[in-house]
Amino acid sequence: MSAGEICRPLVGLVCDRFFVGEHDLHSAKHSYIRALISCSRVSPVLIPATQEIETTEGYLDGVSGLLFPGGASNVEARRYGGLTEIGMLVDPERDHVALELMRGAAVRGMPFLAICRGFQEMNVAFGGTLHTDIHAAGHAADHLEDPNEDLPTRYRYKHDIDLTAGGRLSALTGEQRVRVNSLHRQGVAELAPSLAVEARAPDGLIEAYRLDGNDFALGVQWHPEVTVESDGMSRSLFEAFGASCRRYAAQQAVVHNKG
Incomplete structure (x- = not known):
């Protein structure tokens, strides 16, 4: 193992x-792991989703960043004062772990990146609400995933987003408008007070935001982990996240050495 590999900080990746069958599993898609290793240049570690974890402080002590990935399930509506629809796939175990980790990371100033389901968790974690079905709420059908399509087709670019002038994404890309993929049914209804909009879709739906006060705390509704090899913005996003994790690790090392 090279010295560069040894210096890679640990980054927690939250499982679904x-x-x-009868097997109870915790897992994360390899596309996130690949993007973290090859692009962010960090060492991912999986964090299980279970309410048996009574405190997340030990995990926060051991990592220098967090990735909250997409997932097949939705955030339980009771988490933001809504009603869960019949037949909606939920993962209350992940909700429990992810929301606590995200709030803890914010307190510590730890960098984190939230993608798709993670993006929705981010709004809920800081006091926002969600549409359980954005199509029913009047937003465009091009946000939705068609499970009958093959995987490459599902992850194609589907609509534009307008980046907020002066925002983090605009600074990373040097662009005002970019095109993204889109595979989600939930979406932001009321934005959490502490979040600042980074991008919107043409129909007005919020597509990205940041939590001010952290070196890097971004949520995006699309899936940049799939396109890091072909899309400049996706690569820049993961590179910036990795750089922030290394800065955080260095700062913590200084604090530890002083102690």
Whole structure:
């Protein structure tokens, strides 16, 4: 192992919990792991989704950043004062772990990146609400995933987003408008007070935001982990996240050495 590999900070990747047959599993898609290793240049570690974790402080002590990935399930509506629709796939175990980790990371100033489901968790974690079905709420159908399509087709670019002038994404890309993929049914209804909009879709739906006060705390509704090899913005996003994790690790090392 090279010295560069040894210096890579640990970054926690939150798992989904689900059943395959009778087997109760915790997992994360390899596309996130690949993007973290190859682009962010960090070492991902998986954090299980279970309410048996009574405190997340130990995980926060051990990592220098967090990635909250997408997932097949939705945030339980009770988490933001809504009603969960019949048949909606939920993962209360992940909600429990992810929301606590996100709030803890914010307190510490720890960098984190939230993608799709993670983006929705981010709004809920800081006091916002969600539409359980954005199509029913009047937003465009091009946000939605068609499960009958093959995977490459599902992850194609589907609509533009307008980047907020002076925002973090605008600074990373040097662009005002970019095109993204889109595979989600939930979306932001009321934005959490502490979040600042980074991008919107043409129909007005919020597509990205940041939490001010952290070196890097961004949520995006699309899936940049799939396109890091072909899309400049996706790569810049993961590179900036990795750089922030290394800065955080260096700062913590200084604090530890002083102690």
